[in-house]
Amino acid sequence: PPRDLQILNVKRDNSITGTEGKALTLECEVVSGRPKQLLQWMHNEKIIMQNRTGVLNYTFIPKYTDHLSQFTCKAISSALDVLLVQDVTIFIFYAPQVYFNKRETSVKIIEGHSLTIECNGNGNPDPANFTWTKKAELFWNLISKLPTLYINNVKRTESGQYACEASNVVGTGRKEIVVLVMYAPHVDIQYQNYTKKVKTRLLKCNATGLPSIYNFYDWEHKSNYGDHIRFLSGGKDGFLYLPDNVNDNNYQDNGYYKCTVDNKIPDTNGNIKQNGEVYLDVKGKPVFVIDNADTVYGEYHQSVSVAVNIFSNPEYTSLEIFDKNGGDIKSGPHLKVMEDYTSVIDNFHGTRVHVKGYRITIRIENLTNVYLTEYTCNVKNAFGQSQHKLSVLRADPPQMPLNVTLMLVANDVKVEWNPNFNGGFQQYFYIEYRDQDSTIWKQKLAFNTTTNAGNSFTVHNLKYSRVYIFRMYARNRIGESNKTNEMFVTINQEHSSVVFYSVVTGSTSVALLLIIVITACVVKRWMRHKVQINHSCTQTYNIEAEQYDEIDEDQIVQRHDSETSACDNIQETSVDTDYEQPVDPFSTDRSDNVQLNESSSNSESSENETDENDTFTKDIVVNSYEQLIDNPEQPLPYDALNQ
Structure with a gap:
């Protein structure tokens, strides 16, 4: 039988060293027997070479994947009870194999963030050197000599193709990766100034960002002082066609136009929405x-x-x-x-x-x-x-306040009135009152409370069981109006409050009846608390419930005529904004006045100004007339004002 099977050129640990890319020969020999043995080389349990010979050599070009792999030589003969087998381990030196952490071929990052890419090299021996380069138009620029590429506050200009190289004594490994820096869009607006005769007026909002998928918002139109004018809806492509104007108002298209857009990527300040604006210059005639x-x-x-x-x-x-x-x-x-x-x-x-x-x-x-x-x-x-x-x-002194009424609230008197023409300047309202037994008038500068019914001011803490006389007038920087007719009011004695008791027993109907009776009593006592206002100077009336004075219709018309004449010339005036309320309410400031021609209402601002829903003189007189004569169809002298 065959004997002494061996693999030549092996080390003591049964290994053979080779280099990636260079030919390596494995030699196997045996002392032949009878019959002739069959020699085989096997790798990964597969036969890669065999022959009936005493020497069998296998030559191949090793790869880095062959490192530490095992090859086996066998001698097969019918004369052998046990096969002759010899193993050898291949140690391959190879250049580094470069890879990135996540095995990616590209990486996306938002502008302003920090970029980190780790480069790894698997080689035998281990890599000794690393380099990072970035591709330019014709060549690659050296970026770093460290295994890890780190860029703080990455910019959009740093997008591009990068390569990492790792080297050892065998050679150099290389791997490329694409860096995509995503950034919020830059906004640029294309437009053309025009004159009033141009029909099509177009502004185009151009956005440049990554990714290039944009969401356009409504345009904003602002004055050249930054005041908001309007919002305008443009197209999904960033186009804005200005709407047609009426009444020759194209000059109102002057101003700044702001386009707002996003691509879901924040800018370096964390803002998603980006905008740009231009000033549109529209020429036309003076206005x-x-x-x-x-x-x-x-x-x-x-x-x-x-x-x-x-x-x-x-x-x-x-x-x-x-x-x-x-x-x-x-x-x-x-x-x-x-x-x-x-x-x-x-x-x-x-x-x-x-x-x-x-x-x-x-x-x-x-x-x-x-x-x-x-x-x-x-x-x-x-x-x-x-x-x-x-x-x-x-300018003249103001005209006398209209429709002055008094309302008694406990021992307070609420005075209500309608302002008349202010004479051309800001007017102030003064309320005078005195005890009927006194000759001394007390005066209040009325910081009015504006309600739907007109202006009002409350005089507080009057004495009970006394009769008071009220009148009022208006004053501006020119002078004073006439005083109104004197009005009398009686401050009745203080009444005790009503005490309610809860009925625990008894039927529901009895309890309900008791509540109705008590409510009726309270209403009756409240009605007796009303005050009759007498516009004469010599007589006092106390109004009790269901007592009224008959007023002649001719008197209503006559009063109406006088109020109409007082209101005929009322119109909006320029208010001297330099004129301040005097410290001494009885003195007036006649310093030079520069009147700015801004429309102003007859009502005074803040505390001296009526609400925009105030009842006007005409409405008050007409309503009073209809209620008194119960015939709303009768014509009034105010009808002439509507012609």
């Missing part, structure tokens, strides 16, 4: 804005300033001011015209905003009858002209 008054009041022989506010893009080139007779009043001995570039208020698409405009100020140093007239302002630019008319009137 007189809404904060111009039609009437300006001034003190006789005092200075007065009349301001006219204009929006003009481009700037107006011509200004003409005429009086009622057509005379040019650009200058005069007591008159000066000034022009300024300033902020004005106008209504842009239904919103009051501040915009850049021009103010023309007519300064009258000494207001006399010559200047109490109507003025016409004409302004012109390259796109057209506009005109505005206003009147300068002499």
Whole structure:
């Protein structure tokens, strides 16, 4: 039988060393017997080579995967009771095999975050050197010589293809990876300024970000002072077509337009939504804005300033001011015209905003009858002209308050009234009252409480069982109104409160009846607490329940006529904002007044201003008339006001 099977060139540990990529030969020999034996080389339990010979050599090119693998040589013969077998282990030196932690080929990261990629090299021997490079257009740039690539606060420009190389004595291994830096979109708006004659007005919002899937929000239109004007819906592609305007209001399209977009990626400050804005310049004829008054009041022989506010893009080139007779009043001995570039208020698409405009100020140093007239302002630019008319009137003392009533609440008296024409300046209301047995009037400056019924003020802590006389008047910087008729009120004795007892026993119907009776008594006692107001100066009336004085219809009409004449000339006026409430309520400040032509209501602001839902004089008189004569179909003199 065959004998002495052996593998040549092996070490004591039955291993053979090779290098990846270089040919390695395994030699196996045996002393032959009879019959001739069969020699085999096996690997992974598979026969890779065999022959009936005494020497069998197997040559191959080892790979790194062959490292530490086992090869077996066998001698097979019928003369053998036991097969002859010899094993050998292959040790392969190979270049590093490079891989990343998660075996990924690309990595995504948000701009501003920190990037970390670990490079690993599996080689024999272990890698001694690492390098990171980034691909440029034509070559690779060295980034780092460390196994781990770390970039703090990564930027979008650091997106690209990276490679890690690991090397040992055998060779170098290499692995590439793509870095995608995701970032919030940069917004750029394409637009074109236009004139009022252009029909199609388009703004295009361009977004550049990664990923390039965008969500566009409503556009915002703002004034050049940043005041919000309106929101506009654009398309999903970022296009905004401005809607058509009516009444030649294209000038109101002037302003900043802001586009807002996101791609779900926050910016370096953590903001998801990104925006960009541009100023759209729309040219057209001049416009007189809404904060111009039609009437300006001034003190006789005092200075007065009349301001006219204009929006003009481009700037107006011509200004003409005429009086009622057509005379040019650009200058005069007591008159000066000034022009300024300033902020004005106008209504842009239904919103009051501040915009850049021009103010023309007519300064009258000494207001006399010559200047109490109507003025016409004409302004012109390259796109057209506009005109505005206003009147300068002499200011007067305010007119007497209307519809003054008294209401008794315990020992307090609530005074209610409707403001009348303020005479051209801010007015204040004064309430005077005295004990019927006294000749000394006490005075209250009424910081009114505005209700739906008008203005009101409460005089507190009057004495019980006394009769008080009330009257009131209004005052502005010019003077005082007439005082109202005197009104009498009796402060009745203090009444004891009603005590309710709970009935535990008895039927439900008895308890209900008791509650109804008690309620009726309380209502009756309250009705007796009402106060009759007498507008004469000589007589006092106490109103008891179900007692009324008959009022002649002619008197109602006569009162109505007087109130109508007092209201005929009421109109909005310019309020001198420099005029403050005097410390001494009986003194007035007659310093020079610069009246800004902003529309103001007859009601006073804050504490001296009526609510926008206040009942007007006409409504009060008409309602009173209908209730007294029970015939709402009768015509009233107010009907003439509606014609």
